[in-house]
Amino acid sequence: MDGWWKLNCDGSSLGNLGNAGASGFVRDSNYQIVSIYSSFLGIALSFQAEFQALIERIERAREMNFESLWIECDSGAVVLMVQRGLVPWFVWQRRSSLISYLRGISWKITHCYREANPIVDILAQKVAKKEASSSNVAWPPKVLEFLAEDAMGRLRFRFY
Structure with missing residues (x-):
């Protein structure tokens, strides 16, 4: 969608109370990545990592002055809570600082x-293992493959 920025985010916890990482990136309407970040969160649950990844990416979008934002997250619980206006205690204060930004832009979360x-999934796991945040992420070979597929508009499917 022209004029919209797409934000993908993911959190990962190794052991679901273990080293946790968050990652995300933002693409323009031509699928070009304009921002990427991975952060080590310390010891956390998977749900905490997922929610913190979302908050970090929205903070970054605010810094970049995006006015139309589509957020995509693979945690159904996080998406449902945001859509219902519910916020867990561990991100309450950070989310409160984003309210005026979100009210002033067009945005949606799906x-x-x-x-x-897969890209942010790999990066979140990598930062949790490495225990170091980075805004200059080196692309693992598998991520480069996924980026090329995305640029071609290739779809990924889930089979049961």
């Missing part, structure tokens, strides 16, 4: 399956 979010 759920996607993990298969549609």
